[in-house]
Amino acid sequence: MLGEYRIAGRRASEIVTSVERGVGAGELKPGQLLPPMRELAVVLGVNPNTVAAAYRTLRERGVIETAGRRGSRIRSRPASTARGTIRVEAPPGVRDVGQGNPDPSLLPPLHEALAEAARRYAERPGLYGQDPVDPRFAALARAALDADGVPDGPVAVTSGSLDAVERVLSAHLRPGDPVAVEDPGWGSLLDLIPALGMKPVPVALDDEGPLPGELDRALAAGARALIVTDRAQNPTGAVLGPDRAEELRAVLTRHPATLLIEDDHGHAFVDEPLHPLAGATDSWVFVRSTAKAYGPDLRVAVLTGDAVTVDRVMGRLGLGPGWVSRLLQQAVAHLWATGAVDPRAVARAYGERRDGLVRALAARGVSAHGRSGMNVWVPVPDETGAVARLLQSGWAVAPGARFRIASPPGVRFTVSDLTMDDIGPAADAVAAAVAPAAARGYG
Numbered sequence: 001m002l003g004e005y006r007i008a009g010r011r012a013s014e015i016v017t018s019v020e021r022g023v024g025a026g027e028l029k030p031g032q033l034l035p036p037m038r039e040l041a042v043v044l045g046v047n048p049n050t051v052a053a054a055y056r057t058l059r060e061r062g063v064i065e066t067a068g069r070r071g072s073r074i075r076s077r078p079a080s081t082a083r084g085t086i087r088v089e090a091p092p093g094v095r096d097v098g099q100g101n102p103d104p105s106l107l108p109p110l111h112e113a114l115a116e117a118a119r120r121y122a123e124r125p126g127l128y129g130q131d132p133v134d135p136r137f138a139a140l141a142r143a144a145l146d147a148d149g150v151p152d153g154p155v156a157v158t159s160g161s162l163d164a165v166e167r168v169l170s171a172h173l174r175p176g177d178p179v180a181v182e183d184p185g186w187g188s189l190l191d192l193i194p195a196l197g198m199k200p201v202p203v204a205l206d207d208e209g210p211l212p213g214e215l216d217r218a219l220a221a222g223a224r225a226l227i228v229t230d231r232a233q234n235p236t237g238a239v240l241g242p243d244r245a246e247e248l249r250a251v252l253t254r255h256p257a258t259l260l261i262e263d264d265h266g267h268a269f270v271d272e273p274l275h276p277l278a279g280a281t282d283s284w285v286f287v288r289s290t291a292k293a294y295g296p297d298l299r300v301a302v303l304t305g306d307a308v309t310v311d312r313v314m315g316r317l318g319l320g321p322g323w324v325s326r327l328l329q330q331a332v333a334h335l336w337a338t339g340a341v342d343p344r345a346v347a348r349a350y351g352e353r354r355d356g357l358v359r360a361l362a363a364r365g366v367s368a369h370g371r372s373g374m375n376v377w378v379p380v381p382d383e384t385g386a387v388a389r390l391l392q393s394g395w396a397v398a399p400g401a402r403f404r405i406a407s408p409p410g411v412r413f414t415v416s417d418l419t420m421d422d423i424g425p426a427a428d429a430v431a432a433a434v435a436p437a438a439a440r441g442y443g
Contacts, residue, residue: 002384004027005022005027005028005042007019007022007034007035007040007042007043007235008044008045009054010044010045010046010050011050012050012051012053012054012057013057014164014386015040015044015051015054016054016057016058017052017116018084019034019054019064020058020063023063023074028074029074030074030075031073031074032073032074033071033072033073033436034055034064034071034072034073034074036071037051037055038051039053039089042273055072057175057197058072058422059072059178060175060197060198060199062075062194062195062197065073082190083187083188083190083401083403084254085401086187086399086401087398087399087402088285088387088391088396088397088398088399089396090396092191093394094391094394094395094396095394095395095396095417095422096396096417097395097396097397097398097413097414097415097417097418097426098397098398098399098412098413098414099398100234100374100375100398100412100414101296101414101416102269102291102293102295102296102374102416103349103350103374103416103417104293105218106269106346106349106350107294107295108184108294108295108335108340108341109340110295110298110307110335112334112338113331113332113334113335113338113340114327114331116330116331116334117230117327117328117330117331117334118327120330121327121330126141126325126326126327128322129182130326132157132314132317132318132322132323132324132326132399133155133156133323133329134326134329134330134333136333136337136412137148137326137328137329137330137332137333137375138155140333140336140337141155141288141302141336142155142201142304144288144336145286145288145302145304148274148276149274149275149276150274150276150278150286150304151276151278151279153286153304153305153306153307153310154304154305154307154310154311155269155302155303155304155310155314156302156303156304156310156313156314156317157300157301157302157303157323157324158287158301158303158313158317158324158328159299159300159301159324160289160291160299160300160301161263161265161287161288161289161291161301162188162189162192162263163301163302164285164287164303164313165189165192165227165245165261165287166192166196167313167316167317168259168285168303168305168309168313168320169192169193169198169225169259170196170257170316171309171312171313171316172224172225172283172309172312173196173198173224173225173259174197175196175197175198176197176198176199176216176357177198177199177224177225178198178199178200178201178221178222178223178224179193179198179199179200179201179223179224179225179226179227180201180203180215180218180219180223180225180226180227181193181200181201181202181203181226181227181405182202182203182205182209182227182229182233183204183205183404183405183406183407184205184230184235184236184288184317184377184400184403184404184405184407185227185229185233185234185235185403185405186229186234186235186263186403186411187402187403188216188229190405200405201218201221201223202218202405202406202407203218203226204365204406204407205233205236205237205238207237207238207239207241207242207369208238208240208241208243208244208372209228209229209230209233209239209241209244209245209248210226210228210248212244212248212250212251212309214249215248215251216251216254219251219252219254219255219258220255223258224231224257224258224259225258225259225260225261226252226259226260226261227261228240228248228259228260228261228262228263228277229262229263229264229265229266229370230262230263230264230265230266230275230276230277231264231265231266231267231270231272231274231296231373232265232266232269232292232372232373232374232375233265233271233372233373234265234373234375234403235375235377235398235403235410235412236369236370236375236377236402237354237369237370237371237373237375237376237377238369238372239266239272239371239372240275240277241275241276242366244275244425245275245277245426248277248280249277249280252277252280252281253280253281255281256281256282257282258281258283259281259283259284259309260277260278260280260281260283260284260285260291261284261285261287262276262277262284262285262286262287263287263289264286264287264288264289265289265292265373266292266372266373267288267293268290268292268293268294268341268346269292269293269341269343269346269347269350269373269374270347270372270393271343271344271347271348272371272372275376276304282306283304283305283308283309284305284306284309285303285306285309285310285313286304286305287301287302287303288301288302289301289302290332290335291375292374293341293343293346294332294335294340294396296324298328298331298332299324299328300324300328309315332362339411347372350373350374350415350416351372352420353415353416353418353419353420353423354370354372354373354374354375354415355370356375356420356423357370357376357413357415357418357423357426357427358370358376360423360424360426360427361376361378361430361431362429363427364377364427364428364431364432365432366427366430366431366434367379368430370415374414374415374416375409375412375413375414375415376411376412376413376414376415377400377411377412377413378410378411378413378430378434379408379409379410379424380400380409380411380433380434381409381434383399383400383409383410383411384399385433386409386411386433386434387399387411387433389432389433390411390429390430390433391400393429393433394429395413395426395429395430397411397412397413398411398412398413398414398423398433399411400412413426413430
């Protein structure tokens with residue numbers, strides 16, 4: 001049944017660790033059948049309830065799946081497998097429009113900001129015991145949040161938005177807890193939740209964000225948290241408008257114990273106004289990353305929220321890395337203070353390409369979504385076929401499977417590297433890829 005691998009442990013946590021170690025080492029293969037609980041209990045010399053608790057944790061973490069009398073097996077695709085592996089490698093001569101990266105020409109140069117941070121460091125070196133958040137960084141971040149109507153709260157700093165989301169979820173939830181997420185949504189987030197042992201609950205959305213009725217059903221069914229993107233939703237480009245935000249706040253008010261996590265993914269490269277939901281529940285955080293507007297390698301995100309949540313995040317951060325480099329915080333503060341990025345100009349540059357592609361597709365009878373940001377989401381009847389045909393036409397797109405749970409098939413097209421001359425050929429290729437295949441007759 002398990003070949004040469006032997007599960008070990010006297011406690012449930014030890015049995016879980018043993019199975020996960022076997023999966024990670026490749027000694028327990030996908031689809032491999034695990035021993036019945038009573039049989040393993042006899043082998044290990046433990047109570048069957050101990051094995052049952054271990055199997056339950058493994059199911060919650062997405063490591064195994066149980067099919068009634070057919071027993072428990074290692075999942076064919078364990079939750080730790082990254083959706084990022086569902087990608088199309090662009091061979092030579094093929095345009096890669098699936099990575100989701102910003103246009104490097106629209107990112108600000110960093111040499112002056114880093115030099116300024118180094119100068120400040122020379123005056124006051126960063127040492128143990130100092131405030132983990134640079135005061136100038138915190139003041140500028142808080143002022144920008146105030147200007148956008150985000151409720152008052154302490155400021156924390158994390159290594160990117162996904163780091164912030166992980167720390168917040170871990171601070172409030174436990175393995176097995178359901179988390180409401182946008183569907184389609186950010187692939188890395190859809191990987192993170194099961195990796196934490198939690199259960200993603202899909203919430204359908206349109207161009208204005210999550211549908212209120214779908215969210216209400218998810219929360220009524222027991223979802224303990226909601227993660228929502230305010231602007232430039234990945235992959236659809238959805239934006240929370242004022243009416244939709246009001247409707248969602250009303251839903252959240254009826255479920256005040258919900259943990260609300262807002263990701264302002266579009267800050268500084270989207271010119272759509274912000275309509276935050278923050279404050280509609282007792283526990284909330286608002287996350288703002290520097291990645292898309294200032295550079296993915298900066299790895300700096302601002303987090304604010306209710307005092308208890310932020311304190312938990314900062315306390316746990318202090319027990320791990322301690323703090324996000326104050327040198328990086330000071331560099332980002334310099335970029336903010338000097339207006340290194342013109343959000344309207346950057347938004348206009350992405351908007352011309354994105355809107356141009358959406359219009360060109362519409363002219364060819366293809367529906368697409370992309371209200372903001374740098375991505376266009378194209379629903380397709382046959383995802384695998386569309387991806388393959390686009391690759392043959394010279395375009396490597398992101399397969400929709402990276403972003404979907406229950407939503408229909410689609411592909412994501414990132415416009416960052418496009419010129420206006422590329423719009424027509426790209427739209428032609430997409431239109432040809434999504435067209436029904438010609439019927440074939442056989443004599």
